[in-house]
Amino acid sequence: ETGVTQTPRHLVMGMTNKKSLKCEQHLGHNAMYWYKQSAKKPLELMFVYNFKEQTENNSVPSRFSPECPNSSHLFLHLHTLQPEDSALYLCASSLRGVGYEQYFGPGTRLTVT
Amino acid sequence: QKEVEQNSGPLSVPEGAIASLNCTYSDRVSQSFFWYRQYSGKSPELIMSIYSNGDKEDGRFTAQLNKASQYVSLLIRDSQPSDSATYLCAVLTTSGTYKYIFGTGTRLKVLA
Numbered sequence: 001e002t003g004v005t006q007t008p009r010h011l012v013m014g015m016t017n018k019k020s021l022k023c024e025q026h027l028g029h030n031a032m033y034w035y036k037q038s039a040k041k042p043l044e045l046m047f048v049y050n051f052k053e054q055t056e057n058n059s060v061p062s063r064f065s066p067e068c069p070n071s072s073h074l075f076l077h078l079h080t081l082q083p084e085d086s087a088l089y090l091c092a093s094s095l096r097g098v099g100y101e102q103y104f105g106p107g108t109r110l111t112v113t
Numbered sequence: 114q115k116e117v118e119q120n121s122g123p124l125s126v127p128e129g130a131i132a133s134l135n136c137t138y139s140d141r142v143s144q145s146f147f148w149y150r151q152y153s154g155k156s157p158e159l160i161m162s163i164y165s166n167g168d169k170e171d172g173r174f175t176a177q178l179n180k181a182s183q184y185v186s187l188l189i190r191d192s193q194p195s196d197s198a199t200y201l202c203a204v205l206t207t208s209g210t211y212k213y214i215f216g217t218g219t220r221l222k223v224l225a
Contacts, residue, residue: 033213040217041200042214042216042217042218043201043215045213048213055211056210069154090156099211100207101159102147103159104149104156104157104158107156107158
């Protein structure tokens with residue numbers, strides 16, 4: 001098990017629900033990331049936080065809203081999702097800020113019904 | 114053209130052989146390169162990074178980078194059945210905007 005944890009590990013939600021994914025890293029890293037992994041597609045970088053400041057938002061729909069209250073915690077708030085948003089959502093962190101080796105959490109398997 | 118290309122495989126090698134995994138990238142100004150291993154149903158696990166041309170060795174793994182050819186590879190010596198997984202190549206470019214691009218991965222099967 002890595003030093004990056006994610007909860008919940010599995011989530012089923014309806015299109016009108018609001019839910020949040022949580023990520024916590026115990027590695028003392030300075031940068032945190034959200035990725036989406038869909039079947040047959042490469043990992044897609046969604047958001048980047050460097051020293052708690054959001055530095056990248058890769059054209060992600062507004063129904064996904066990130067929050068980074070401190071360098072150890074990262075949230076992804078979800079609302080009015082679509083079935084095509086069903087995927088594995090992965091959190092990662094890196095030590096010296098963006099651009100270095102990333103360490104991934106176990107992921108949250110999200111199903112939107 | 115995809116930004117990071119990998120052969121999806123599966124690449125099948127016998128136990129004890131050398132497995133060679135390849136990755137090409139399109140952005141000439143890319144400066145950092147990473148290999149991850151992902152077992153089915155699990156998250157990616159960092160194997161190694163490489164930043165300059167040449168070879169970098171770590172145990173049974175060797176990463177090779179050729180920026181002129183925009184090519185990075187991963188060699189796995191003495192392949193074991195436990196090495197059977199999908200291997201992801203990732204490329205970082207920070208000129209202008211931050212781009213951390215993954216390939217779709219190569220599935221490796223090591224036959225006992």
